Each structure stands twice: as structure tokens, then as C-alpha cells.
Amino acid sequence: MNAETSVEPTLRLAEPVATGSGRWVLDPEVLTRNHIVGFGAMSDHSRPFFMIRSGLLHHATAMHQRVFAVTSAQAGNGKTHIATNLAATLSRIHPTILLELDLHQPSLGQRLGLPTDTPGIDDYLSGEAAWEDTAIQIEGFDLTVHRVRLARVNAGSLLASAALADILKRLRSNSNGPICIVDTPPALIGDDLVLIARGIDGVLLVAEEARSRKRDIIDVANALNPTPIVGTILNNSIALQSRSNSYGYYYQDDREGHSTGAPLANL
Ligand SMILES: Nc1ncnc2c1ncn2[C@@H]1O[C@H](COP(=O)(O)OP(=O)(O)O)[C@@H](O)[C@H]1O
Ligand SMILES: [Mg+2]
Numbered sequence: 001m002n003a004e005t006s007v008e009p010t011l012r013l014a015e016p017v018a019t020g021s022g023r024w025v026l027d028p029e030v031l032t033r034n035h036i037v038g039f040g041a042m043s044d045h046s047r048p049f050f051m052i053r054s055g056l057l058h059h060a061t062a063m064h065q066r067v068f069a070v071t072s073a074q075a076g077n078g079k080t081h082i083a084t085n086l087a088a089t090l091s092r093i094h095p096t097i098l099l100e101l102d103l104h105q106p107s108l109g110q111r112l113g114l115p116t117d118t119p120g121i122d123d124y125l126s127g128e129a130a131w132e133d134t135a136i137q138i139e140g141f142d143l144t145v146h147r148v149r150l151a152r153v154n155a156g157s158l159l160a161s162a163a164l165a166d167i168l169k170r171l172r173s174n175s176n177g178p179i180c181i182v183d184t185p186p187a188l189i190g191d192d193l194v195l196i197a198r199g200i201d202g203v204l205l206v207a208e209e210a211r212s213r214k215r216d217i218i219d220v221a222n223a224l225n226p227t228p229i230v231g232t233i234l235n236n237s238i239a240l241q242s243r244s245n246s247y248g249y250y251y252q253d254d255r256e257g258h259s260t261g262a263p264l265a266n267l
Helices: 028-033 047-063 079-090 108-112 121-125 155-159 162-173 192-197 214-224 239-244
Strands: 067-072 096-100 136-138 143-146 179-183 202-208 229-235 263-266
Touching: 047 079, 047 179, 047 202, 047 229, 067 079, 067 162, 067 192, 067 214, 067 229, 079 096, 079 108, 079 143, 079 179, 079 202, 079 229, 096 108, 121 155, 121 162, 155 162, 155 192, 192 214, 202 214
Parallel strands: 067 179, 067 202, 096 143, 096 179, 202 229
Antiparallel strands: 136 143, 229 263
């Protein structure tokens, strides 16, 4: 099915999945609750992700690159939000892998309403599962998600493992293969991101309006060196406001001159 040409969102209610052969059907209510807009029809809320995907696809094709991490200085800047929505929109026109490598505070499974009992990338990194068995294929989209099943206190040693280096090398070397979007931990907490960055092609750096400090962004760029920053995204999610109200409402009507809450990209 070509998700891109359909007018209505192609999602149906969740039903059981068998990993490996089965495909997971996303629950639209979970997506709506978690502000995941990239699987639905184009709207004011999802348009920025369509634009980001165009820039990224152009870059990936021109440079023969395949693996990109989404990161930011701090927790809560919108890394998972942007990685997930970007992977969703990208998967409508190109084979896409969404790989979660925030092993300390995983959120992808909950954000997408994925099964909790199948092996995760953490099981692969600790040698307890095959890479293929951690794949969750999303019905109706060319998207494969490898989420973390359980938070891991030994994240550093898992990210330093040969298993991660092997899989990133495999993904990078397949220049006709899927584009992989990696959701990462905050760049300035521990050295997790440095371990991830050495195995990928480039980074999309997220800054959050009114929260991300210039000094932190410079520190992130230095920490990533020599891995290139291929794009920057300003996530003006007015998160401070929404965290302090009870509506969980990030998007405002830009026709009234307010922030849309949507990311602005420079790719
Ligand atoms: N632009 C946005 N629009 C709506 N919700 C957002 C936006 N950016 C972030 N959020 C929400 O803010 C919270 C923190 O974002 P998250 O992606 O988890 O940050 P991080 O991965 O950087 O820790 C989540 O609940 C997420 O859904
Ligand atoms: Mg996150």
C-alpha cells in the first residue's frame, strides 16, 4: 500500500503481532495522545516533518549516507518526538528504520504503543537476541522499529559493544537500503552519544526554543566531532507552557500569530 497517496490515515485498531513475520498495527488513539502526526495525512502539524524528510532524503542520496541520529543537549528537548515523526513521514516514501538507543530512558515503545514482551535492541546489544528478532514492522508503512525493551543501567558498556558497531556498519554500508533514524540520549549526559556518534553518518541537532543554551549547543557540536551535524531543528514546542498546564496542548494556531509548536529545520 502506498501510504503517501491515501487521504485518510491508514491506521486501524491495534491487534496482536508476531515479530519476525507479523506486522504491528498502530493504535491511532495512542498516536494522537503522544503527538505523533507523521503517520496521518499531511496537516499543519505534520508539514514540518515532511519538509525535514525531504532535506534529509536529499542529503542521504547525494552523500550515499544511511544512518542519522537525532540528538540534543538535554532531556525533554523533543528528540524522540522528532525522530519518531521524521521516521514516520520518511517511511511513506522510503524504507526506514527507527532505532532507539536511549538505553537509560527508553520511551519509543510507550510513545508508539508497541508490544512490551518481544525482544528489544537492548537484548541484541547484550547478546540475548538476534538483531532480526528485535524488529517490529509497522503495518501500512515501510517502517521497522527497534525499540529498547527495558531501561539498562549498563547502557555505556552495551553502547560500546561490538554488536552496536557491527549493526551500524551493516546499515551504513547498504547504500540502497533503508535510512536509519537513531533516537538518542541527551548529548551532554554521560558519554552515550559519543559512543553512538562514532558509528553513524551524521547528526540532526535539536534545540528547544527558550530552553537550549548556546553554550550547550557548542559543547554538543564539540562532543560529536568529527561526526558531522547535517541539520539543525528548532523545536519550539512551547514545552514549558504545556508542562505547566493540564491540557498537554503544544500546538497553537499560527493564524493568530502564535507559535505552531512545530519544529523548524535547517537541512
Ligand atoms: N513539537 C512538539 N509538539 C508536541 N509535543 C512535543 C513536541 N516536542 C516534544 N513534545 C513532547 O514533549 C515531551 C518531551 O519530548 P521528547 O521527545 O520525549 O524529548 P526527548 O526525547 O528529547 O527527551 C514528550 O511528551 C513529547 O511528546
Ligand atoms: Mg527521548
